[in-house]
Amino acid sequence: MKKIILLLFPLWMNAQIGIGTANPLADLHVGGNTSTIRIESLNAVNSPMYNNGIKPAHAFVNDSGDVTINPSVLNGTGPGGIIAPINFLLTNNNFIPDGASNRGQILNNITSATSSAGLITTVDFSSAGTALIEVKYSISVLLSKTDLNISETAFNDVSARTYKIYFCIDINDDGLSAIELSKKYGLNAQSYASDDQGILGYAYTNGHGYSTIPAGNHSLHFFAETTDGANKHTSIGFGGMQDLLRVRIYN
Incomplete structure (x- = not known):
């Protein structure tokens, strides 16, 4: 008489894998x-494009x-992307030259004028692609x-x-055009009033601004303007201390 042995196998198995643990609590549990x-x-x-x-x-x-570390709209399979990690392009703790007098870049508003304006400094930077940039300064x-x-x-x-x-912002670092010069980012203003016993000391001005830039080389141009009363002389040093x-x- 022939005997028939019937082997039954489950149609599926639900196993959890543990690494460093004998009691995995997930499909893959690293203890x-x-x-x-x-x-x-x-x-x-x-x-290297996304991990420097x-x-x-x-x-x-x-x-x-x-x-994936490629934030591409093509699900991580194509070049570029619109949700890349946030990166600092540059951090500079002394981006304004101290000048010969060690008092920073100096703007004089002479007694025969009531206003004056001038360039403080220029900073070059580059972007690998179209991006939103945030610029913060403290002077x-x-x-x-x-x-x-x-x-x-x-x-x-x-x-x-x-x-x-x-x-x-000088787009493509080819000189400020009239349109680029008309766009003033991070504008901040302060007033200074003196009595008959004024003292010398440093004040600090902080500002920030945003803009979208294309890929390529660019530059930031920092400007200052000052106003005072008739027959007054005002001399201001920017960046002499810190x-x-x-x-x-954000790309």
Whole structure:
């Protein structure tokens, strides 16, 4: 008499894999409070466009569930992207030259005029693609009733002065056009009023602005303007003590 042995196998199996743990609580559970996961295809050698090896790269998940650091609209398979990690293009703790007198870039508003304007400094930068940039600046300001190129003197004329700081963006770094010069970003203004016993000291002006730029080389042009009363002399040094510039890119 022949015997028939019937083997039954489940149609599916639901197993959880544990690494460093005997009790996995997910489909893949990596245990240990110092555990890490490495995907070598995403490192700085294999993906230098999105992982520069210095700053941590953000990871994205495409519609197939694949982990990628390419934020492309083509689900991580094409070049470029519109949701790339935020990066600082540059950070400069002394972007304004201190000048021969070590009082920064000096703007004089002479007694025969009531207003004056001038360029403080220019900063070059570049972008690998079309992007939104954020520019933040902090600039020290020193005011004097005598030319700061020679000496500094406190005000004692019971009068008020105002000054403005802003920057323009030279797209493609080919010289400011009339349109580029008319767009004043990060505009900030302050006033200074003196009594008959004025003192010398540094004030600080902070500002920031945003703009969309194309790929290529560009430059920031920082300007200052000052106004005072009739027959008054105002000398202002920008960046003589401390100044900070940060340019952040959202691409």
